[in-house]
Amino acid sequence: MRILLVEDEPLAQQRIKSIIKKNFPEWEVVDSVQSIKSLKEHLKNAGNFDMILCDIHLADGLSFRAFSEFPDIKVPVVFITAYDQYALQSFDHNCLDYVLKPIDENRLVKALQKASKYQEKESKSKLNQELIEKLLTIYQSKTYKKRFLTKLGNKFVFIPVENIAYFYSEDGLTFLVEGDSSTRYIIDHSLNELESDLLDPLKFYRINRSMIIHLDSLVEIKPYVNGRLELAMNAKAQETMVVARERVNEFKNWINQ
Structure with a gap:
């Protein structure tokens, strides 16, 4: 064959x-x-x-x-x-x-x-x-989500996808983090749902099990231990943002699209 x-x-x-x-x-x-x-x-x-x-x-x-x-x-x-x-x-x-x-x-x-x-x-x-x-x-x-409905205090707000820096999961919850302001919101979607059906794969990439980033919000890429990559976004992160080692080559191809 x-x-x-x-x-x-x-x-x-x-x-x-x-x-x-x-x-x-x-x-x-x-x-x-x-x-x-x-x-x-x-x-x-x-x-x-x-x-x-x-x-x-x-x-x-x-x-x-x-x-x-x-x-x-x-x-x-x-x-x-x-x-x-x-x-x-x-x-x-x-x-x-x-x-x-x-x-x-x-x-x-x-x-x-x-x-x-x-x-x-x-x-x-x-x-x-x-x-x-x-x-x-x-x-x-195929159309992808243009905005996410979230709650801030006693009011609901819409966050356009272009304003989103990244998504992450923690303790069973999924958070949306807004660029520049670094404000975070809870949303009713899992990372799997976001990755597979709601987000444009040309714009968003899942760098590890708990985080999806927005390409337009990526500021800097640096080498990290064990062949991984460390990322800096236009929003603050509570922990180091690292591309999983098995995803590094695919990630490089994605940002070089």
Whole structure:
């Protein structure tokens, strides 16, 4: 099985290759690409591959844009994404499959087996223009929260997302911290809800288990112990803001979008 790997995150590339080598030793990752431009060039000769493993959100945009230019592609494709699991669930029973990040080995193996069966039976998945346009519409038309309703004393106030420096959780509560003023408010959403469905992933990033930051409020990045990064925001923090070590490379790609 000859595989084209489309992934711009080095750690994710390494993990995918490791899982393939462990579970399908006879398979070969023929080439790896990291951008839409490079993917388009490889799709011109899609016959060189038996399967494509493709990240959805690349540094230069959505990989769907490349596939939309090649509607007659017959190579099985497994999409990989860290975003918007709810939108993708509706396509779980189609000829495409997807794996969420962080990558679970068993889930990826099942997806690879599924794609392999399509190839072996010559019932190869077909990316038609209508499906690509539908996926693009879902991503491009998705709306995120523009403001949060919070309570301050005896009154309710609206905080626009552009005024938010970061969110954090503590003792089972989720707090919103406003930029400049550093005022904090309690909100009725968990960090998981914020990350998966309410916040624009191009603007907000979860740096560790208990904190999500706003890119526009980031002021400074410094090296921290054990390969981690320390951040300074335009709002005060009660503790050091640190990017978890396993998220450092992905975080760097995110701020360099």
